[in-house]
Amino acid sequence: MKRLEVQAFGVTFRNPILLASGTWSPRLNELYPLSMLGGLVTKTITVEPREGNPPPRIWETEHGVLNSIGLENPGIDRFIDKVLPELEQLNPIIIVSIAGSKPEEFYTLVERLNPTNVTAYEINVSCPNVTRGGIELGKDTTSLLDIARNLRELSHKPLIYKLSIVHDIDQIVPLLTPYADGFTLINSVPAMAIDLQTRRPQLGNVTGGLSGPSIKPIALYAVHKAKKLTHLPIIGCGGVSKLEDVLEFITVGASLVQVGSANFNHPLIGKELVEGLMENLI
Numbered sequence: 001m002k003r004l005e006v007q008a009f010g011v012t013f014r015n016p017i018l019l020a021s022g023t024w025s026p027r028l029n030e031l032y033p034l035s036m037l038g039g040l041v042t043k044t045i046t047v048e049p050r051e052g053n054p055p056p057r058i059w060e061t062e063h064g065v066l067n068s069i070g071l072e073n074p075g076i077d078r079f080i081d082k083v084l085p086e087l088e089q090l091n092p093i094i095i096v097s098i099a100g101s102k103p104e105e106f107y108t109l110v111e112r113l114n115p116t117n118v119t120a121y122e123i124n125v126s127c128p129n130v131t132r133g134g135i136e137l138g139k140d141t142t143s144l145l146d147i148a149r150n151l152r153e154l155s156h157k158p159l160i161y162k163l164s165i166v167h168d169i170d171q172i173v174p175l176l177t178p179y180a181d182g183f184t185l186i187n188s189v190p191a192m193a194i195d196l197q198t199r200r201p202q203l204g205n206v207t208g209g210l211s212g213p214s215i216k217p218i219a220l221y222a223v224h225k226a227k228k229l230t231h232l233p234i235i236g237c238g239g240v241s242k243l244e245d246v247l248e249f250i251t252v253g254a255s256l257v258q259v260g261s262a263n264f265n266h267p268l269i270g271k272e273l274v275e276g277l278m279e280n281l282i
Ligand SMILES: Cc1cc2nc3c(=O)[nH]c(=O)nc-3n(C[C@H](O)[C@H](O)[C@H](O)COP(=O)(O)O)c2cc1C
Pocket: 020, 021, 022, 023, 043, 044, 065, 067, 069, 071, 097, 124, 127, 162, 186, 187, 188, 210, 211, 212, 213, 215, 237, 238, 239, 240, 258, 259, 260, 261, 262
C-alpha cells in the first residue's frame, strides 16, 4: 500500500483515487469500503440550503452526461450536524467543496468548517449551473483574487481551487498560486442539448455541464497546461473511467485523480481503480 501513497497539500493520501464532488453517495459504502480510496470530495456546500435547478436536470447525450443540478445541498448547518459525521465514518480524508454567491459566503463557510476534522477545502469557482458564484466568479479575476487572499488568511486547511476549461488558465493559475495549495482541473464543460420534437432544450435550466469520457482529452490538456504554470499539486478530473485514464493524468502531471460520472454507470469504479493501480505497481 505504501507505494501508492501520495503527499500533496501537506496531506498523506493512501492512494491517488478520489471521488469527485456531486457524483457519489455515502451509500456506495454498501458496495465497497470507501476507506480504501485516497479520499472523498463532498457535494458543493453553500451557506444556505439550495434546491437546485428545475427538472429535467440530467440528460444523457451520445457523448456523455449533461447535468444542471445547480448546487442542490442542505446548507452548512445541516452539513456539519448531520452529513459530516456520517462521512467521517467512511474515510478520514474528506475534502469539502464550497461555493458562495458573494465573497462573504466563502468566508463564512471556511470559518464554520475550520474547527471540524475535514482535511481540505475545494473552492468551486467553476460550476456551470448557477447564475452567481459559479463560472462567472472564476472569470472575474479581481473578485477571485480578493477571495483567495482572504481565504488564505482565514483558512486553517489546504485550499484547492477547482477550475473550468472556460477559465483563462494562463492567467488564473499563476494569479491564485501564491494563495492556494493546489488546483482541481476540470469541472464539467458548459454544454446543452436540444429536443428536436419541441425545439426546446433538454435541460430545465437550458444549459448544463458535460462530463464523462468525451471531456477527458480537454481535462488532460488543462492539467498539462496548468502544470507548466504552477509548482502546486494538481488534481486531474474529467472522464476518468479506467486505469489507463488515471495513468494518463499522472503522466501529464496530476498528483491525484478524481472519478466523477463513471460512478453512476459503474459504481465499483473507485475500488477497481485502486486495485488496478496496486496490480500495476507489482
Ligand atoms: C450530477 C453531477 C453533479 C455534480 N455536482 C458538482 C458539484 O456540486 N460541485 C462540483 O465542483 N462539481 C460537480 N460536478 C462535476 C464533477 O465533480 C466533475 O468535475 C465533472 O463531472 C467531470 O468529471 P467526470 O467526467 O469524471 O464526471 C458534478 C457532476 C455531475 C455529473
